Amino acid sequence: MSDDSSSFHSIHLNLNVRGLSQSATLAINERSAQLHQEGKDVYRLGLGQSPFPVAAPVVEELKANAHQKDYLPVKGLPQLREAVADYHRRQEGIEYSRDDVLIGPGSKELMFLVQLVYYGDLVIPTPSWVSYAPQATIIGRHIRWVPTKLAQGWRISPEELERICSKDPSRPRLVILNYPNNPSGTTYPRDELKQLAEVARRYKLIILSDEIYGEVHFEGQHESIARYYPEGTIISSGLSKWCGAGGWRLGTFTFPRSLRWLLDAVAIVASETYTATSAPIQHAAVRAYQGGIEIERYLWNSRRILKRLGTELASRLQRIGAEVPMPEGGFYLFPSFEPFRDNLQQRGIESSHEFCERLLQETGVAMLPGVEFGRPDNELTCRLAFVDFDGARALVSAETHPLEQPLPEDFLEQHCNRVITAIDLVCDWVVNSTK
Numbered sequence: 001m002s003d004d005s006s007s008f009h010s011i012h013l014n015l016n017v018r019g020l021s022q023s024a025t026l027a028i029n030e031r032s033a034q035l036h037q038e039g040k041d042v043y044r045l046g047l048g049q050s051p052f053p054v055a056a057p058v059v060e061e062l063k064a065n066a067h068q069k070d071y072l073p074v075k076g077l078p079q080l081r082e083a084v085a086d087y088h089r090r091q092e093g094i095e096y097s098r099d100d101v102l103i104g105p106g107s108k109e110l111m112f113l114v115q116l117v118y119y120g121d122l123v124i125p126t127p128s129w130v131s132y133a134p135q136a137t138i139i140g141r142h143i144r145w146v147p148t149k150l151a152q153g154w155r156i157s158p159e160e161l162e163r164i165c166s167k168d169p170s171r172p173r174l175v176i177l178n179y180p181n182n183p184s185g186t187t188y189p190r191d192e193l194k195q196l197a198e199v200a201r202r203y204k205l206i207i208l209s210d211e212i213y214g215e216v217h218f219e220g221q222h223e224s225i226a227r228y229y230p231e232g233t234i235i236s237s238g239l240s241k242w243c244g245a246g247g248w249r250l251g252t253f254t255f256p257r258s259l260r261w262l263l264d265a266v267a268i269v270a271s272e273t274y275t276a277t278s279a280p281i282q283h284a285a286v287r288a289y290q291g292g293i294e295i296e297r298y299l300w301n302s303r304r305i306l307k308r309l310g311t312e313l314a315s316r317l318q319r320i321g322a323e324v325p326m327p328e329g330g331f332y333l334f335p336s337f338e339p340f341r342d343n344l345q346q347r348g349i350e351s352s353h354e355f356c357e358r359l360l361q362e363t364g365v366a367m368l369p370g371v372e373f374g375r376p377d378n379e380l381t382c383r384l385a386f387v388d389f390d391g392a393r394a395l396v397s398a399e400t401h402p403l404e405q406p407l408p409e410d411f412l413e414q415h416c417n418r419v420i421t422a423i424d425l426v427c428d429w430v431v432n433s434t435k
Contacts, residue, residue, distance in 0.1 A: 040364060041364050042360075042364050042365075042366055043363075043364055043365045043366060043388055043418060043419075043421070043422035043425070044366055044387075044388045045365060045366055045367050045384040045385050045386065045387070045388060045419070045422055046366040046367060046368055046385065047385060047387075048182060048241075048330075048331065048332060048385040048387065049246050049385075049387060050240065050241055050242075050243075050244040050245075050246060050331070050387065050391070051244075051331070051387040051388075051389055051390070051391030051394070052244040052298075052302050052391035052392070052394075052395060053244055053391060053392045053395070054239075054243060054244045054245045054248070055243055055244065055288065055294070055295050055298045056294065056298075057287055057292070057294050057295060058239075058243060058245070058284050058285070058287050058288045058295075059284075060287075061283065061284040061286070061287040062280055062281070062283075062284035064283075065279075065280045065283035065284055066280050067280075068279040068280045068283055069279060070279060071275065071276050071279075072276045072277065072279050072282060073276065074267050074270050074271045074275065074276055075101075075102050075103065075263075075267050075270075076101065076102060076103025076104075076252075076276075076277060076282060077103065077279075077282040077283065077286070078098060079283075079286050080101075080103055080282050080283075080285050080286045080289070081098035081099075081101040081102075081103060082097075082098040082101075083285075083286045083289035083290055084098075084101045084103075084237075084252045084254060084289050085097050085098050085100060085101050085254065086289070086290075087289045087290075087291070088224075088226075088235060088254050090291075091214075091222075091224070092223075092224050092226055092227050092235075093227065094226060094227070094230050096254055099260070100254055100255050100256070100257060100260070100263070101252060101253070101254050101255075102252070102253045102254075102255065102263050102266060102267060102270075103250065103251070103252055103277050103282060103285075104250075104251045104252075104253070104270065104274070104277055105249045105250065105251070105274050105277045105278070106238060106240070106249040106250065106251045107210070107212055107236045107237065107238040107240075107251030107252070107253070108131060108251065109251065109274065110236065110251050110253045110266070111131075111132070111135060111176075111208065111210075111236065112135045112138075112139075113266045113269050113270060113273075114174070114208065114234070114253070114262070114266055115135055115136055115139050115141055115174065116139050116269060117262065117265045117266050117269060118172070118174055118206065118262060119172060120141070120171070120172030120173050120174050120206070121141065121142045121143070121144050121171060121172070121173045121174070122136040122141050122142070122143050122144065122173075122174055122176070123144045123146060123161070123164060123173050123174065123175040123176070123205075124143065124144075124145060124146065124175075124176045124374070125145075125146045125147075125148050125154070125155070125156040125176075125177075125374075126145045126146065126147060126148060126373070126374035126375055127148070127154055127183050127184065127334060127370060127373035127374050127375050127381070127383075128176065128178065128183075128373055128374050129178055129182045129183070129210070129373070130368075130372050130373060132176055133145075133374060144164055144173075145374055146160050146161065146164060147160065148160075150323055150324075150325065150336055153184065153186035153325045154181065154183075154184040154186060154325065154334060155179075155181075155186060155188060155192065156177070156196070157192075158192065158195035158196050158198070158199050161175070161196060161199045161200075162199050165199065165202075165203040165205070169203055172206075173203070173205050173206070174205075174206050174207075174208060175200065175205050175206070175207050175208070176207075176208045176210060177196070177207060177208070177209050177210065177225060178210035178211075178212075178213075179210075179211070179213070179214075179222075179329075180213040180214070180216065180217055180222070180327075180328055180329025180330040181213075181330070181332070182212075182213065182330060182332055182383075183332050183334040183368075183373050183383035184325060184327075184332065184333070184334040185310060185325070185327030185328060185329060185330050185331070185332045185333055185334070186325050186327065186328055187217060187222070187328045187329050188225075190223060193223060193225045193227075193228055194228050196225060196229075197225055197228035197229035200225075200229050200232055200233075201229055201231075201232065204232065205232060206232055206234065206259070206262075207225060207229060207232055207233045207234070208234050208236060209224055209225050209226060209233050209234065209235050209236060210236045211224055211235055211236060211237050212236065212237055212238055212240060212241045212242075213241050213242070213329055213330040214237065214242070214329075215241075215242030215243075215299055216241060216242050216299075216302060216303055216306060216329050216330055216331070217303070217328065217329040218303050218304075218306065218307035218310075218327070218328055218329050219303075219328075220299070220300065220303060222329070226254075226256075230256055231256050231258045232256065232258070232259070233256065234253055234254065234255050234256075234259065234262075235253070235254040236251065236252070236253055237251070237252045237254075238250055238251035238252055239251075239285060239288060241330070242299065242302075243288050244391070245288075248278075248281050248284075249277075249278070249281070250277060250278070250281050250282065250285050253266075297399070297403075298395070300403050301395050301398040301399060301403070302391075302395065304398065304403070304407060305391075305394050305395070305398055305407070305411075305415075305416075306329075306330070306331055306386075307327075308406075308407055308411065308412060309331075309386055309389075309412055309416050309419060310326075310327035310331065310333065310386060311326060311327070312412055312420070313333060313384075313386055313419065313420075313423050314326050314327060314333055314335075316423050316424070316427055317333070317335050317423065317426075317427065319427075320427045320430060320431050321339045321340070322335045322336065322337055322339065322340075322427075322430065323335065323336040323337075323338065323339065324336065331385055331386050331387050332383055332384065332385055332386070333383070333384050333386065334370070334373070334381060334382070334383050335381065335382065335384070336370075336379070336380060336381045337355065337380040337381070337382075337430055338379065338380050338381075340380070340430055341380060344380065344430075349380075350378060351369070351371070351377045351378050351380075352369035352370040352371050352375065352377055352378075352379060352380055352381055352382055353369045353371055353377060355369065355380055355382060356368060356369045356382055359426065359429060362429060363425040363426065363429050364425070365422045365425050365426055365429075367382045367383060367384045367426075368382060368383045368384075369381075369382055370382055370383070384422075384423075384426075386416075386419045386423075387419075388418045388419050388422065389415060389416040389417070389418055389419055390415065393415060394411075394415040394416065397411070397414070397415055398411075
């Protein structure tokens, strides 16, 4: 095709897609891989992929069901939908049935379809996961960013949500909460969930509660806002983060009965797009949601490794003067390097994008700029995913130490050394900017 022809066709690109680029998390992963192929040592703190292997009982179930080849129901395998409903009954004490559950090829796809079907503003805190806003842009929805503060753990406050809703009380709104949070690693205490639920009930909001990291709450004490606002909360989950199965692409949405119409509408669109989710993966996922002793041990060992590592990294950053809340779950930190602004400016660094680009070039540490998560580009924030370590090896070692005892003092140096080294490189690089 000639350049002229290419130009002609490009003007017909959907206006909602113009200006969008590839997902930042996927882009940094591909760039890191390319630099590695070129022989450069890259510390991969960009893509938030679980470092742990898929839980062994779930892998065995996948092997046993590799022969499954039939198209499954659009809404999902009935046994899996029942297992997910039972899981949430155990976790939240809410009487869900399999008819309340929708299975999709990743929670990301289901989020997109819900926004496509439900006509309303998208309300999201800033910072937030990189794909919420672009999905809304593609569909043509209005986005309302809700400012948050580092001192409050980057959490949306009930007062801010009230302020937005009170200006137009009857406006339909879809509010996304994500906790434990990507990108900050913080979560919501019970009293804040209750207060947010009160605001949501007053304005009849639909809350899409993205709880994909719920099972990697460091203390195993995750609570869904659905406990306090069951009639308007959709619980989003899946296998990618807590079960180490990101590439398997399986997500679950659990709806309240009052939103059955929305579930049915999403299923109709699903029938005309992805048709059904992979049959072998769905059969294997039944085992994941059934739980059991093996999976509980897998989760507890994952949690204590991540807690030990995340706490250590946050402490090192705090010691040099960076501002970062202590993580409470997941595998992310969202530090601010604003205290170093004057010195970084002298090196020509005035934005989060410039900060991360120079950091990658000069240290080999790949992180993502805060602007990708909805923060102002001139704010020196970034997200790091502390996942560049051999999770399988770390889990095997953790298994040798009783759960009621702390991991050995040298555990991180033995099993998470690349992440520790990466943070030390970041700290040295930032501190040297002051000299």
